[in-house]
Amino acid sequence: MRLAGGMVYAHRFALIQREGDKVVERERVSAPQMEAALARLPGDLAAEGAAQWAGLQASHAPLQLPVRDGAARTIRLDQPQVMGILNMTPDSFSDGGKFLDDPAEARNHAAAMLEAGAAIIDVGGESTRPGAPAVWEGDELKRVLPLVEGLAAMGAAISIDTRRVGVMEAALRAGAQIINDVSALRHDPRALEFVAARSEPVILMHAPGKQGGDGGDLHDCAHYAHPALDVFDWLRDRRDAAIAAGIARQRIILDPGIGFGKSLAHNLAVMNALPLYHALGQPILLGASRKRFVGALANEAPAHKRLGGSITVALHGMNAGVQLLRVHDVAETVQARDVWRGLRDGALSDFSDLP
Numbered sequence: 001m002r003l004a005g006g007m008v009y010a011h012r013f014a015l016i017q018r019e020g021d022k023v024v025e026r027e028r029v030s031a032p033q034m035e036a037a038l039a040r041l042p043g044d045l046a047a048e049g050a051a052q053w054a055g056l057q058a059s060h061a062p063l064q065l066p067v068r069d070g071a072a073r074t075i076r077l078d079q080p081q082v083m084g085i086l087n088m089t090p091d092s093f094s095d096g097g098k099f100l101d102d103p104a105e106a107r108n109h110a111a112a113m114l115e116a117g118a119a120i121i122d123v124g125g126e127s128t129r130p131g132a133p134a135v136w137e138g139d140e141l142k143r144v145l146p147l148v149e150g151l152a153a154m155g156a157a158i159s160i161d162t163r164r165v166g167v168m169e170a171a172l173r174a175g176a177q178i179i180n181d182v183s184a185l186r187h188d189p190r191a192l193e194f195v196a197a198r199s200e201p202v203i204l205m206h207a208p209g210k211q212g213g214d215g216g217d218l219h220d221c222a223h224y225a226h227p228a229l230d231v232f233d234w235l236r237d238r239r240d241a242a243i244a245a246g247i248a249r250q251r252i253i254l255d256p257g258i259g260f261g262k263s264l265a266h267n268l269a270v271m272n273a274l275p276l277y278h279a280l281g282q283p284i285l286l287g288a289s290r291k292r293f294v295g296a297l298a299n300e301a302p303a304h305k306r307l308g309g310s311i312t313v314a315l316h317g318m319n320a321g322v323q324l325l326r327v328h329d330v331a332e333t334v335q336a337r338d339v340w341r342g343l344r345d346g347a348l349s350d351f352s353d354l355p
Contacts, residue, residue, distance in 0.1 A: 005059025
Protein backbone atom coordinates (compact mmCIF):
# COMPACT_ATOMS: atom_id res chain seq x y z
CA MET A 1 0.00 0.00 0.00
CA ARG A 2 1.26 3.46 -0.90
CA LEU A 3 1.58 5.41 2.34
CA ALA A 4 -0.22 8.78 2.35
CA GLY A 5 0.08 9.15 -1.42
CA GLY A 6 3.87 9.49 -1.22
CA MET A 7 6.88 7.46 -2.33
CA VAL A 8 6.89 4.96 0.56
CA TYR A 9 5.01 1.66 0.67
CA ALA A 10 3.88 -0.45 3.62
CA HIS A 11 2.53 -3.99 3.77
CA ARG A 12 2.13 -4.94 7.45
CA PHE A 13 0.12 -3.02 10.03
CA ALA A 14 -0.62 -3.19 13.75
CA LEU A 15 -4.24 -2.80 14.76
CA ILE A 16 -4.09 -1.58 18.37
CA GLN A 17 -6.94 -1.11 20.84
CA ARG A 18 -6.55 0.83 24.07
CA GLU A 19 -8.78 1.33 27.08
CA GLY A 20 -7.42 4.31 28.96
CA ASP A 21 -3.68 3.79 29.26
CA LYS A 22 -3.85 0.03 28.75
CA VAL A 23 -3.37 -1.72 25.41
CA VAL A 24 -6.01 -4.44 25.43
CA GLU A 25 -5.44 -5.95 22.00
CA ARG A 26 -2.82 -5.82 19.27
CA GLU A 27 -3.15 -7.64 15.96
CA ARG A 28 -0.78 -7.64 12.99
CA VAL A 29 -2.55 -7.68 9.63
CA SER A 30 -1.69 -7.21 5.98
CA ALA A 31 -3.42 -4.71 3.70
CA PRO A 32 -5.81 -7.29 2.14
CA GLN A 33 -6.82 -8.45 5.63
CA MET A 34 -7.56 -5.01 7.03
CA GLU A 35 -11.20 -4.66 5.97
CA ALA A 36 -12.15 -7.91 7.71
CA ALA A 37 -10.09 -7.02 10.80
CA LEU A 38 -11.80 -3.63 11.11
CA ALA A 39 -15.23 -5.22 10.74
CA ARG A 40 -14.53 -7.30 13.85
CA LEU A 41 -13.97 -4.21 16.02
CA PRO A 42 -16.69 -3.41 18.57
CA GLY A 43 -19.06 -0.45 18.29
CA ASP A 44 -17.67 2.91 17.23
CA LEU A 45 -14.14 1.53 17.00
CA ALA A 46 -14.96 0.04 13.60
CA ALA A 47 -15.79 3.49 12.21
CA GLU A 48 -12.72 5.08 13.80
CA GLY A 49 -10.55 2.25 12.49
CA ALA A 50 -11.94 2.68 8.99
CA ALA A 51 -11.25 6.43 9.15
CA GLN A 52 -7.67 5.82 10.24
CA TRP A 53 -7.16 3.21 7.51
CA ALA A 54 -8.45 5.70 4.96
CA GLY A 55 -6.10 8.33 6.41
CA LEU A 56 -3.08 6.06 5.91
CA GLN A 57 -3.94 5.79 2.22
CA ALA A 58 -5.05 9.38 1.60
CA SER A 59 -3.15 11.36 -1.03
CA HIS A 60 -2.75 14.99 -0.06
CA ALA A 61 -3.45 17.79 -2.48
CA PRO A 62 -0.76 20.46 -2.83
CA LEU A 63 -0.78 23.23 -0.23
CA GLN A 64 -2.60 26.15 -1.77
CA LEU A 65 -1.01 29.34 -0.49
CA PRO A 66 -2.85 32.66 -0.71
CA VAL A 67 -2.31 34.71 -3.85
CA ARG A 68 0.39 37.37 -3.49
CA ASP A 69 1.12 40.02 -6.13
CA GLY A 70 -1.31 38.27 -8.46
CA ALA A 71 0.58 34.96 -8.37
CA ALA A 72 -0.66 31.76 -6.74
CA ARG A 73 1.73 29.37 -5.02
CA THR A 74 1.33 25.65 -4.50
CA ILE A 75 3.60 23.23 -2.66
CA ARG A 76 3.28 19.60 -3.70
CA LEU A 77 3.10 16.96 -1.00
CA ASP A 78 3.73 13.83 -3.06
CA GLN A 79 7.42 14.00 -2.11
CA PRO A 80 9.22 15.40 0.97
CA GLN A 81 9.58 19.18 0.98
CA VAL A 82 12.19 21.10 2.97
CA MET A 83 11.32 24.01 5.26
CA GLY A 84 14.27 26.19 6.26
CA ILE A 85 14.49 27.53 9.83
CA LEU A 86 15.26 31.19 10.48
CA ASN A 87 15.29 32.05 14.20
CA MET A 88 15.16 35.77 14.97
CA THR A 89 15.87 35.30 18.67
CA PRO A 90 18.79 36.29 20.92
CA ASP A 91 19.13 32.84 22.46
CA SER A 92 18.56 30.36 19.65
CA PHE A 93 20.10 27.02 20.64
CA SER A 94 21.37 26.56 17.08
CA ASP A 95 22.68 29.88 15.79
CA GLY A 96 23.25 31.81 19.02
CA GLY A 97 21.23 34.83 17.93
CA LYS A 98 23.50 35.90 15.08
CA PHE A 99 20.60 36.57 12.71
CA LEU A 100 18.83 38.87 15.17
CA ASP A 101 22.05 40.84 15.64
CA ASP A 102 22.61 41.17 11.87
CA PRO A 103 19.44 41.58 9.75
CA ALA A 104 21.47 41.66 6.53
CA GLU A 105 22.99 38.30 7.42
CA ALA A 106 19.50 36.97 8.13
CA ARG A 107 18.30 38.03 4.68
CA ASN A 108 21.39 36.55 3.02
CA HIS A 109 20.89 33.29 4.89
CA ALA A 110 17.24 33.17 3.84
CA ALA A 111 18.20 33.81 0.22
CA ALA A 112 20.78 31.01 0.41
CA MET A 113 18.19 28.59 1.78
CA LEU A 114 15.80 29.47 -1.03
CA GLU A 115 18.53 29.05 -3.63
CA ALA A 116 19.43 25.68 -2.09
CA GLY A 117 15.88 24.42 -2.57
CA ALA A 118 13.85 25.29 0.50
CA ALA A 119 10.17 25.23 -0.38
CA ILE A 120 9.26 27.29 2.71
CA ILE A 121 11.12 29.59 5.11
CA ASP A 122 9.89 29.37 8.72
CA VAL A 123 10.44 32.63 10.63
CA GLY A 124 10.21 32.72 14.41
CA GLY A 125 10.82 35.39 17.02
CA GLU A 126 10.34 33.45 20.26
CA SER A 127 12.67 30.81 21.66
CA THR A 128 10.88 27.56 22.52
CA ARG A 129 13.84 25.80 24.15
CA PRO A 130 13.26 24.44 27.68
CA GLY A 131 13.40 27.24 30.23
CA ALA A 132 13.27 30.08 27.69
CA PRO A 133 11.58 33.23 29.07
CA ALA A 134 8.33 34.48 27.59
CA VAL A 135 8.65 37.18 24.92
CA TRP A 136 6.59 40.36 24.84
CA GLU A 137 4.46 40.49 21.69
CA GLY A 138 5.92 43.85 20.69
CA ASP A 139 9.45 42.46 20.74
CA GLU A 140 8.37 39.41 18.74
CA LEU A 141 6.84 41.68 16.10
CA LYS A 142 10.00 43.80 15.86
CA ARG A 143 12.07 40.67 15.33
CA VAL A 144 10.02 38.98 12.62
CA LEU A 145 8.18 41.60 10.56
CA PRO A 146 11.16 43.17 8.73
CA LEU A 147 12.36 39.73 7.69
CA VAL A 148 8.91 38.56 6.61
CA GLU A 149 8.59 41.68 4.45
CA GLY A 150 12.01 41.05 2.93
CA LEU A 151 11.25 37.41 2.21
CA ALA A 152 7.93 38.34 0.63
CA ALA A 153 9.80 40.70 -1.69
CA MET A 154 11.99 37.73 -2.70
CA GLY A 155 8.88 35.74 -3.59
CA ALA A 156 9.41 33.18 -0.84
CA ALA A 157 6.76 30.96 0.70
CA ILE A 158 6.84 31.97 4.37
CA SER A 159 5.51 30.39 7.53
CA ILE A 160 5.29 32.39 10.74
CA ASP A 161 6.28 30.45 13.86
CA THR A 162 4.23 32.06 16.65
CA ARG A 163 1.64 31.39 19.35
CA ARG A 164 0.15 34.90 19.31
CA VAL A 165 -2.72 36.10 17.14
CA GLY A 166 -1.30 39.64 16.99
CA VAL A 167 1.91 38.31 15.46
CA MET A 168 0.02 35.95 13.13
CA GLU A 169 -2.14 38.78 11.84
CA ALA A 170 0.74 41.23 11.30
CA ALA A 171 2.97 38.60 9.67
CA LEU A 172 0.21 37.51 7.28
CA ARG A 173 -0.32 41.13 6.27
CA ALA A 174 3.42 41.42 5.69
CA GLY A 175 3.45 38.42 3.34
CA ALA A 176 3.53 35.20 5.40
CA GLN A 177 1.28 32.44 4.04
CA ILE A 178 1.42 29.62 6.62
CA ILE A 179 0.80 29.67 10.39
CA ASN A 180 3.06 27.44 12.49
CA ASP A 181 1.82 27.32 16.09
CA VAL A 182 3.82 25.19 18.51
CA SER A 183 0.92 25.37 20.98
CA ALA A 184 -1.54 23.95 18.40
CA LEU A 185 -3.75 27.08 18.77
CA ARG A 186 -4.06 26.63 22.55
CA HIS A 187 -1.96 29.55 23.80
CA ASP A 188 -3.97 32.50 22.53
CA PRO A 189 -7.72 32.20 23.25
CA ARG A 190 -8.44 34.01 19.98
CA ALA A 191 -6.35 31.68 17.83
CA LEU A 192 -8.94 29.10 16.75
CA GLU A 193 -11.42 31.77 15.71
CA PHE A 194 -8.75 33.83 13.95
CA VAL A 195 -7.36 30.93 11.93
CA ALA A 196 -10.86 29.71 11.07
CA ALA A 197 -11.59 33.08 9.47
CA ARG A 198 -8.48 32.87 7.27
CA SER A 199 -7.48 30.68 4.34
CA GLU A 200 -3.83 29.92 5.16
CA PRO A 201 -2.57 26.42 6.06
CA VAL A 202 -1.88 25.91 9.77
CA ILE A 203 0.61 23.61 11.51
CA LEU A 204 -0.51 22.14 14.84
CA MET A 205 2.34 20.77 16.96
CA HIS A 206 2.23 18.44 19.95
CA ALA A 207 3.57 19.98 23.15
CA PRO A 208 2.30 18.72 26.51
CA GLY A 209 2.59 21.95 28.50
CA LYS A 210 -0.42 24.03 29.50
CA GLN A 211 -0.85 27.21 27.49
CA GLY A 212 -2.32 30.69 27.90
CA GLY A 213 -2.06 33.17 30.73
CA ASP A 214 1.47 34.39 31.34
CA GLY A 215 3.02 32.26 28.64
CA GLY A 216 2.89 28.59 29.51
CA ASP A 217 5.78 26.14 29.35
CA LEU A 218 5.57 23.94 26.27
CA HIS A 219 7.64 21.25 27.99
CA ASP A 220 5.66 20.84 31.25
CA CYS A 221 3.12 18.13 32.15
CA ALA A 222 4.93 15.45 30.15
CA HIS A 223 3.37 12.19 31.34
CA TYR A 224 3.06 9.32 28.88
CA ALA A 225 1.73 5.79 29.20
CA HIS A 226 2.63 4.97 25.58
CA PRO A 227 4.41 8.01 24.07
CA ALA A 228 3.69 7.33 20.40
CA LEU A 229 0.03 6.50 21.02
CA ASP A 230 -0.49 9.36 23.48
CA VAL A 231 0.91 11.86 20.96
CA PHE A 232 -1.36 10.34 18.29
CA ASP A 233 -4.48 10.78 20.45
CA TRP A 234 -3.46 14.33 21.41
CA LEU A 235 -2.97 15.34 17.77
CA ARG A 236 -6.28 13.74 16.82
CA ASP A 237 -8.03 15.82 19.51
CA ARG A 238 -6.39 19.05 18.32
CA ARG A 239 -7.25 18.24 14.70
CA ASP A 240 -10.86 17.69 15.70
CA ALA A 241 -10.94 20.89 17.78
CA ALA A 242 -9.63 22.86 14.81
CA ILE A 243 -12.22 21.35 12.47
CA ALA A 244 -15.00 22.00 15.00
CA ALA A 245 -13.89 25.65 15.13
CA GLY A 246 -14.37 25.94 11.37
CA ILE A 247 -10.83 25.34 10.07
CA ALA A 248 -11.02 23.39 6.81
CA ARG A 249 -9.43 19.97 7.17
CA GLN A 250 -7.33 20.37 4.02
CA ARG A 251 -5.57 23.33 5.68
CA ILE A 252 -4.32 21.36 8.71
CA ILE A 253 -0.77 19.97 9.03
CA LEU A 254 0.30 18.00 12.10
CA ASP A 255 3.70 17.93 13.85
CA PRO A 256 4.47 15.31 16.56
CA GLY A 257 6.69 17.83 18.36
CA ILE A 258 10.04 16.07 18.62
CA GLY A 259 11.94 17.48 21.61
CA PHE A 260 8.96 19.18 23.24
CA GLY A 261 8.26 17.70 26.66
CA LYS A 262 9.87 14.43 25.65
CA SER A 263 12.83 12.49 26.98
CA LEU A 264 15.28 10.65 24.74
CA ALA A 265 13.18 7.50 25.09
CA HIS A 266 9.98 9.42 24.26
CA ASN A 267 11.56 10.99 21.18
CA LEU A 268 12.78 7.63 19.94
CA ALA A 269 9.35 6.08 20.45
CA VAL A 270 7.67 8.83 18.43
CA MET A 271 10.34 8.81 15.72
CA ASN A 272 10.01 5.05 15.29
CA ALA A 273 6.23 5.36 15.03
CA LEU A 274 6.15 8.16 12.45
CA PRO A 275 4.19 6.18 9.83
CA LEU A 276 1.40 5.81 12.41
CA TYR A 277 0.59 9.52 12.26
CA HIS A 278 -0.54 9.30 8.64
CA ALA A 279 -3.62 7.54 10.02
CA LEU A 280 -4.76 10.98 11.18
CA GLY A 281 -5.30 11.85 7.53
CA GLN A 282 -3.22 15.05 7.52
CA PRO A 283 0.20 15.98 6.09
CA ILE A 284 2.97 15.48 8.65
CA LEU A 285 5.80 17.88 9.48
CA LEU A 286 8.94 16.58 11.19
CA GLY A 287 11.09 19.07 13.08
CA ALA A 288 14.03 17.12 14.51
CA SER A 289 16.96 19.09 13.09
CA ARG A 290 19.84 19.56 15.57
CA LYS A 291 17.57 18.63 18.47
CA ARG A 292 19.03 17.66 21.82
CA PHE A 293 18.22 13.98 21.34
CA VAL A 294 20.49 13.95 18.26
CA GLY A 295 23.36 15.14 20.42
CA ALA A 296 22.48 12.61 23.12
CA LEU A 297 22.91 9.81 20.57
CA ALA A 298 26.15 11.28 19.22
CA ASN A 299 28.51 11.57 22.18
CA GLU A 300 26.83 14.83 23.34
CA ALA A 301 27.73 16.70 20.15
CA PRO A 302 26.85 20.42 20.44
CA ALA A 303 24.04 21.83 18.28
CA HIS A 304 26.31 23.18 15.54
CA LYS A 305 27.98 19.77 15.13
CA ARG A 306 24.81 17.69 14.61
CA LEU A 307 24.63 17.77 10.82
CA GLY A 308 25.20 14.05 10.32
CA GLY A 309 22.62 13.11 12.91
CA SER A 310 20.14 15.64 11.53
CA ILE A 311 20.47 14.21 8.02
CA THR A 312 19.93 10.74 9.49
CA VAL A 313 16.66 11.73 11.18
CA ALA A 314 15.55 13.57 8.02
CA LEU A 315 16.10 10.41 5.98
CA HIS A 316 14.27 8.44 8.65
CA GLY A 317 11.35 10.85 8.20
CA MET A 318 11.45 10.43 4.43
CA ASN A 319 11.33 6.67 4.80
CA ALA A 320 8.27 7.15 7.02
CA GLY A 321 6.49 9.17 4.33
CA VAL A 322 6.73 12.55 6.09
CA GLN A 323 5.75 15.39 3.77
CA LEU A 324 7.58 18.36 5.36
CA LEU A 325 11.03 18.50 6.96
CA ARG A 326 11.82 21.56 9.09
CA VAL A 327 15.63 21.89 9.10
CA HIS A 328 18.56 24.21 9.72
CA ASP A 329 20.85 22.72 7.06
CA VAL A 330 18.80 23.19 3.90
CA ALA A 331 21.38 22.51 1.17
CA GLU A 332 22.53 19.26 2.74
CA THR A 333 18.98 18.07 3.42
CA VAL A 334 17.79 18.93 -0.10
CA GLN A 335 20.73 16.99 -1.53
CA ALA A 336 19.90 14.02 0.71
CA ARG A 337 16.25 14.25 -0.34
CA ASP A 338 17.12 14.35 -4.04
CA VAL A 339 19.40 11.31 -3.79
CA TRP A 340 16.76 9.52 -1.71
CA ARG A 341 14.16 10.28 -4.35
CA GLY A 342 16.45 9.01 -7.12
CA LEU A 343 16.92 5.77 -5.23
CA ARG A 344 13.16 5.42 -4.72
CA ASP A 345 12.46 6.11 -8.39
CA GLY A 346 15.10 3.54 -9.36
CA ALA A 347 13.67 0.94 -6.99
CA LEU A 348 10.21 1.32 -8.54
CA SER A 349 11.44 1.07 -12.12
CA ASP A 350 14.33 -1.46 -12.00
CA PHE A 351 12.18 -4.49 -12.65
CA SER A 352 9.22 -2.94 -14.45
CA ASP A 353 10.29 -4.44 -17.82
CA LEU A 354 10.58 -8.02 -16.54
CA PRO A 355 7.89 -10.52 -17.60
